[in-house]
Amino acid sequence: MxxxxxxxxxxxxxxxxxxxxxxxxxxxxxxxxxxxxxxxxxxxxxxxxxxxxxxxxxxxxxxxxxxxxxxxxxxxxxxxxxxxxxxxxxxxxxxxxxxxxxxxxxxxxxxxxxxxxxxxxxxxxxxxxxxxxxxxxxxxxxxxxxxxxxxxxxxxxxxxxxxxxxxxxxxxxxxxxxALAAPVAAARPAAVRAAVDVIESDPSAPLTLSTLAAHCGVGPRSLQKAFQQHLGMSPMEYVRDVRLRRAHEELRTADPFADSVAAVARRWGFTHLGRFAAAHEAKFGQKPLRTLRG
Incomplete structure (x- = not known):
């Protein structure tokens, strides 16, 4: 503030x-x-x-x-x-x-x-x-x-x-x-919409392809195919993308004197700091440490 x-x-x-x-x-x-x-x-x-x-x-x-x-x-x-x-x-x-x-x-x-x-x-x-x-x-x-x-x-x-x-x-x-006046949901199968809702609501949860498919009432292969067709990525790639976005948002608001890139990365499920840093820079155009320091 x-x-x-x-x-x-x-x-x-x-x-x-x-x-x-x-x-x-x-x-x-x-x-x-x-x-x-x-x-x-x-x-x-x-x-x-x-x-x-x-x-x-x-x-x-x-x-x-x-x-x-x-x-x-x-x-x-x-x-x-x-x-x-x-x-x-x-x-x-x-x-x-x-x-x-x-x-x-x-x-x-x-x-x-x-x-x-x-x-x-x-x-x-x-x-x-x-x-x-x-x-x-x-x-x-x-x-x-x-x-x-x-x-x-x-x-x-x-x-x-x-x-x-x-x-x-x-x-x-x-x-x-x-462009979004009509319900966006109509453009995607119900299973994809349900999986996206689960991921967006709690991306830090221990999500797997099997658990997502079970929640949506379809088989893992069917969910995988639907995600590729409608979102251009697999369900787990979507999970990773959401977690990366949430980590970026937390880095933007975190106190650089009280928090660290490694701690934020771990909270969002990124255990390999080097790969996290590379993915963050590729998506947001800057290294995570720079984002943390504002």
Missing amino acids: RTTTIETIPQHEVTVSTYRAADLGPVNIGEVTMTGELRLECDDIGTGFYVQLPVAGRFESRHRGVDMMVNPLSVALYRPGGGQFHARWGAGYRALCIRIEMTAIDAALARLLGDQMSGRVAFEPVMNTADGYGRSWAELLLSINRQLTAPGGLLAQPLVAAPLADSLVNGFLMAATN
């Missing part, structure tokens, strides 16, 4: 704002309060998707060639590579600021739609938060933000935080694009 005071002087007038932010895996949730008017122009919003969810007030924005008046019922969605960003916030404006890593978006789309389809998903510049998935996602964010401010809460535990982070990413995709 960090708090920053930002001061700018537009047109000889001092503007002060406060900003508090916390990471929940690949999702960064901040809360900003403007005590004066602020104008901002930048070439791009940086890496990752960015959303501001107003709690009080509204702000004017221009991004991807679209002019918007952002309010609690209709929020702007900023995506990396979208070009210049212009905005003006008024005094008294307060909002949640959400940034989601692009790697998490890509991984979720590939998992839900398949690698061939994930690159074709279009994101509209405006997200409806008045009702439907958008409203539900906004309410989930507000609830999680309240928990993030509570010291010693459940969100400090990776087994609680990681599934919530996945829910935020998946909920964002449901709210921000029509």
Whole structure:
């Protein structure tokens, strides 16, 4: 958790704002309060998707060639590579600021739609938060933000935080694009869906191909074939991928003075530190020690 005071002087007038932010895996949730008017122009919003969810007030924005008046019922969605960003916030404006890593978006789309389809998903510049998935996602964010401010809460535990982070990413995709409007489950056999649910709910459990197949009511060979056909990997490769993702998320939030890469790797079932480090770097583009040290 960090708090920053930002001061700018537009047109000889001092503007002060406060900003508090916390990471929940690949999702960064901040809360900003403007005590004066602020104008901002930048070439791009940086890496990752960015959303501001107003709690009080509204702000004017221009991004991807679209002019918007952002309010609690209709929020702007900023995506990396979208070009210049212009905005003006008024005094008294307060909002949640959400940034989601692009790697998490890509991984979720590939998992839900398949690698061939994930690159074709279009994101509209405006997200409806008045009702439907958008409203539900906004309410989930507000609830999680309240928990993030509570010291010693459940969100400090990776087994609680990681599934919530996945829910935020998946909920964002449901709210921000029509690609997932139809039930994703229909695209996969019931056995694959059931196995994925078991793995995602508790990836640290002692999972094997036989136990997964027994839980899904099919034979091991049938489950193996279904995973290869619909996900492009075996069930145990999927288990390893989820564990690697959860280990990465824990490294991002761990205290480098109180924890170690080896300890996090062991907690997620990686007993060979060298292979864990190589897999982590291949998937996330950096060595695990660098992730731990921020």
